[in-house]
Amino acid sequence: MTAGEFPEGPQLDAQINRRRRRGAYLRISFLASLIVAILALLTLLFNIVNSAFGLVALESEVAPAALVEALGLDTTSSALVDLSKDDLVAVLRTNVNNNVGRRLERDQRFYDDRLVFETQTKWDELCGRAVDRPAGCSTGARGRDDVYALVIEQIVQPKVRETWLLFDSIFHRAGIEERAAALYPSADLVFRSWLSVDFVTSPQSPQAEVAGVRTAILGSLWIVGVTILFSFPVGVGAAVYLEEYARDTRLNRLVQTNINNLAGVPSIIYGMLGLAIFVRVLEAFTSGAAFGGVEGSVTANGRTVVSAGLTLGLLILPIIIINAQEAIRAVPQSLRSAGMALGASQWQTIRAHVLPNAIPGILTGAILAVARALGETAPLVVVGASTFITADPTGPFSKFTALPIQIFQWTSRPQDEFRNIAAAAIIVLLVLLLMLNATAIVLRNRYARRV
């Protein structure tokens, strides 16, 4: 067929069929691309769940049953977990040397009315001192669960020898059992969920078996709190100004372009800005020194919750402004005109009509921005998250760590157990994000109905 000449009859049909076939093929390949994206998401989630649960070969220094037997109890009817506080203290008494025992007792007493490792005279002398009084002098006695935890930590000392993924644990169980029996004859093969209530409520620890994310969750919440307090009022204020008051001048156009550009700046650059401004230049304020009341042990110069929160605040400010602007712009002009016509001032119109109408949009945008802040890692690393702290943050001037930082730290460790707890921490983070998004939807619906 030469150019300009049209095919006819069967030739035309063939050509049309060919074109339709090509269309069908490419349509399938378009759909395939989408499926690849969905598969990527599924693989990602599967990969995380796969690591967060699975078999572990647990080997103890001392078998729990042996401890029970040593007490003269029947091992078939009573297990270590079920022992009373008195029995557990007895186990400690016989298996821990006196130095360790005294240290534990000085941290916190076992009984209110008697001492286990210390002598009464020594104890009175220690507690009579003006400085360096042990913490145990002023706190109450340890509970039963606390003593149990001590027995596990000090005597039983379970060590994870090897871990397996969930997938293998289910489908290749026989092979794993064989391997575990050959390599770790004295180890127990147990199914372990790395994500557990203990994981969420325990503080950070150098041992993967007992490490938890409480410190990190609290750190994240503190930071996000500061972020919201700073960026929400400022962001909404800026949006109201830009949409309702600002005239179309050169300067205002510049501001607008500027905000749009800021939204595209890599997050790590904000981290560097935070490091230079909040951590260094404003150290007196962000470390809390300017306000007095610095708790020596919890403060780390300017590398505090405030610095981190403000840095993330700057980061999400452009997002909040842009979303709030869109929400305000969507309010019909007639509402403003009606308000004005009834004699309301511009601010009254905005407060009584524009903002209530725009609030679902503003809130949704803000919550999505906060979700972004919650998952942000790089700026926090740069601003100086503490990589290892076990103390919960107590206020805006505490040192901090955050969930994503913890995930980053654990992922970077070579040991398998840390991969497992990183996966568990990821699940916690994703659940938090999911809750935020759900809140956004609920809030939007509620306000949308009322207005």
Add this chain to the structure above:
Amino acid sequence: MISILTTIGIVVVLGREALLFFQTKEVSLGEFFSSTTWEPQIFEFGIWPLVRSTLMVGFIAVLVAVPLGLATAVYLSEYASDRARGLLKPVLEVLAGIPTVVYGYFALTFVTPLLRSLLGVSLVEIFNVASAGIVVGVLIIPLVSSMSEDALHAVPLSLREAAHGLGATKLEVSLRVVLPAALSGITAAIVVSVSRAIGETMVVAIAAGAAPRNWNLGKDGLFSTVLNPFISGETMTGHIVRISGGDLSYNSIDYDSVFAIGLMLFLMTLSLNMLSRRFVARFREVYE
């Protein structure tokens, strides 16, 4: 006004520290932009090893994200029924909402072992640029597809109807009429995604390696080292995170050098973003 202050803050802070860096006698601007060795211990500060990894991650990411993102956008905008779109778009939104550190975990614990088992353990190092690039690509698919979809949506229906009227198949309408009409918007999407890939931090910090890969054009093979995506190589963002994550003392040359890299990164992404804005402005003019 805080936004203006932030911008000024960024420029002043990065500029001042970078200036301090270039003022020290061990460093010269010429060396910074020409040397291919980054070795702070012996005062060798050539930006190219870091830029090389950064650009490679960006390139691989775009290679993954643009075809997939674009095809996804075409499918969602031209083919999918309303119900399918309502079902599939949230998936992309979820993909966009996952924190980047999670993608880093994914790269290290899934993509890297996969590459190693597919291509051989001797060829692919544990930390490698390819794995980081692929995952960054997945991460920016939602960005590419949502921006492209907006561009495709902006093409007036009349153009599609006219093409159908001339007997074109659905594919021909999509590829030869709608796509070219939306080209400037799609270009903008691609440029923004490059900028996003270059600025992406956590994935490369976790998966791409923790040491700058120095190279020498004359001595090292072009494909065995300089352009090899399967060896480790620290990127600009990865370097900033690693250096400032440690106990960094202020006013040290390390501290200042990080800001010089940051300034460079800022300028790169800023110019890309402005370029993209220009493209978007162009396609708005045509159809609105």
